[in-house]
Amino acid sequence: MHNVxxxxxxxxxxxxxxxxxxxxxxxxxxxxxxxGYLNGQLVRYTAGSPSSSPFECEPITVSExxxxxxxxxxxxxxxxxxxxxxxxxxxxxxxxxxxxx
Numbered sequence: 001m002h003n004v005x006x007x008x009x010x011x012x013x014x015x016x017x018x019x020x021x022x023x024x025x026x027x028x029x030x031x032x033x034x035x036g037y038l039n040g041q042l043v044r045y046t047a048g049s050p051s052s053s054p055f056e057c058e059p060i061t062v063s064e065x066x067x068x069x070x071x072x073x074x075x076x077x078x079x080x081x082x083x084x085x086x087x088x089x090x091x092x093x094x095x096x097x098x099x100x101x
Contacts, residue, residue, distance in 0.1 A: 034054075
């Protein structure tokens with residue numbers, strides 16, 4: 001895993017150079033998991049809260065991201081937090097293209 005230090009407040013997520021959040025889930029414990037793009041690479045990240053910087057960030061495939069998203073979407077112990085439509089649309093397009101292969 002790669003450690004990444006980013007200012008990840010909800011209000012400035014789009015302003016962080018090279019980072020675009022796609023989807024984030026907050027666990028009952030307050031821990032946050034998300035997927036996004038870091039310098040154009042799809043990554044999964046973990047943060048201490050919705051307004052804190054990620055402390056773990058690792059590359060992830062589209063397939064792994066879809067599985068991760070589906071798992072957390074159905075997890076009763078998480079709350080879905082939506083992000084920007086543009087990165088999400090790019091991710092879903094990449095997912096659709098990967099299914100055609």
